[in-house]
Amino acid sequence: MGDRLKGQTAIVTGASRGLGKAIAELLAEDGCSVALIDLKAHWAEAAAAEIVAKGGMAVGIGCDVSDRKAVEAATAKTVEAFGRLDILVNNAMWNLYEAIPDIKPETVDRMVAVGFSGVIWGMQAAAPHMAANKGGSIVNIASVSALLGMPNGVVYCGVKAAVAGMTRAAAAELGPSNIRVNAVAPSTIDTEGVRRLIPEERIQQRIAETPLARLGTPLDIAKAVRYLASADSDFVTGQLLTVDGGLANSL
Numbered sequence: 001m002g003d004r005l006k007g008q009t010a011i012v013t014g015a016s017r018g019l020g021k022a023i024a025e026l027l028a029e030d031g032c033s034v035a036l037i038d039l040k041a042h043w044a045e046a047a048a049a050e051i052v053a054k055g056g057m058a059v060g061i062g063c064d065v066s067d068r069k070a071v072e073a074a075t076a077k078t079v080e081a082f083g084r085l086d087i088l089v090n091n092a093m094w095n096l097y098e099a100i101p102d103i104k105p106e107t108v109d110r111m112v113a114v115g116f117s118g119v120i121w122g123m124q125a126a127a128p129h130m131a132a133n134k135g136g137s138i139v140n141i142a143s144v145s146a147l148l149g150m151p152n153g154v155v156y157c158g159v160k161a162a163v164a165g166m167t168r169a170a171a172a173e174l175g176p177s178n179i180r181v182n183a184v185a186p187s188t189i190d191t192e193g194v195r196r197l198i199p200e201e202r203i204q205q206r207i208a209e210t211p212l213a214r215l216g217t218p219l220d221i222a223k224a225v226r227y228l229a230s231a232d233s234d235f236v237t238g239q240l241l242t243v244d245g246g247l248a249n250s251l
Contacts, residue, residue: 004230006031009082011075013065013122014092016043018191019141022218023089023225024048028056030226032087035078037063039092057082065092065118066110075125085129087229090119090163091141097152097197108155115159116166123170127179135178137229140167141221142183144244160185164240171238180237182228187244190215211246 010027014020015036024034028051036051038044041062048060059081063074079085094114096107119140130136143160145153164183171181188194188206194215195203207214224243227233242248 002030004030008086009033009084010087011035011078012089013037016047019218019221020091021047022222026222026226033057033082036060037074066113068121071121072125084133086136088126088138090122099152111155111159116162130179131177138181139225139228140183142185144185144187144248147248168238182239184224185240185242186221187247188215211250
């Protein structure tokens with residue numbers, strides 16, 4: 001276990017698997033106490049138990065991030081458990097790729113509720129606790145799709161572009177409280193969910209398009225989040241850190 005984040009507390013949403021789990025695990029390895037939040041409490045609790053078994057400090061909390069009151073309650077539980085809040089990672093997302101003629105109202109409603117409103121509710125709940133500690137770091141998970149177009153991705157690209165925009169706005173607003181707000185923009189990351197949603201031929205195409213000739217890994221993203229969460233980035237705010245193997249610069 002490291003000590004880069006010793007004495008600090010983080011909330012990571014969508015933390016029971018994939019990117020969120022990798023982020024929570026790496027923060028815990030660096031000495032951070034972590035509240036893992038996910039839609040189902042038993043998902044979050046199981047992931048937290050794995051961190052605790054390795055000697056880390058973690059709790060799992062069930063929470064639908066689209067519900068403002070639920071996010072407030074989960075944030076309060078985190079502070080109750082660990083005494084403070086220093087880091088928030090807004091990672092939770094619900095996604096369904098649909099062509100424009102096939103986009104359904106319920107798809108838009110759910111994606112916006114989780115991927116857009118959920119980010120707002122997280123920042124809103126976390127900021128007062130961070131201000132009380134004289135500062136903190138918020139890291140929003142956007143996407144390289146905020147910069148690039150993709151077929152069947154109108155809603156997803158729109159939501160992630162909005163995350164990039166709100167990150168810049170929140171950085172300007174919360175800066176006087178010494179709260180930094182940044183975003184990470186991954187390209188296609190090799191997770192179980194991606195393998196389930198994206199056909200193998202499309203994955204191979206993305207690898208061929210990427211200068212570093214591979215998909216990203218959850219650990220690649222977790223390392224970027226750790227940088228933005230730590231004192232290593234003390235004078236960095238309002239930034240969109242693209243972690244994409246060079247993809248956005250090559251298309």
